Amino acid sequence: MKSLLRRKMMMLVFAGVTLAQVSAMAISPQALAQEKGCFACHAIDHKVVGPAWKDVAAKYHHNLKYVPYLAKMIKNGNSGIWGSVPMPPQNVTQAQAEELARFILSLK
Numbered sequence: 001m002k003s004l005l006r007r008k009m010m011m012l013v014f015a016g017v018t019l020a021q022v023s024a025m026a027i028s029p030q031a032l033a034q035e036k037g038c039f040a041c042h043a044i045d046h047k048v049v050g051p052a053w054k055d056v057a058a059k060y061h062h063n064l065k066y067v068p069y070l071a072k073m074i075k076n077g078n079s080g081i082w083g084s085v086p087m088p089p090q091n092v093t094q095a096q097a098e099e100l101a102r103f104i105l106s107l108k
Helices: 002-025 029-035 053-059 064-076 094-106
Strands: none
Touching (some): 064 094
8 A cells, every 4th residue: 555655656746847847848938038137138139238149140140050059158158259248157057058049049
């Protein structure tokens, strides 16, 4: 009896973890950018502190081959690419950085 109850509890825990992972993945890239504070320094269509994301997308030709490069710049920070103000490392996972990079490159 305890074994059956233990198995059911484990299944519920696993289901909860899986549901949490799915719901975390369901957030839109724009909502992720909002959550991570990206819009404090960036806007989609005009320069704020950092470049407009449409300008970033154009510089990299809207080409998804640049996702790893841009994700690295997002995650680790960078300087000197868009002027003298450095972009500090961001508190994102690798997957989130790649999602943001894909989103930026999709902008026209």
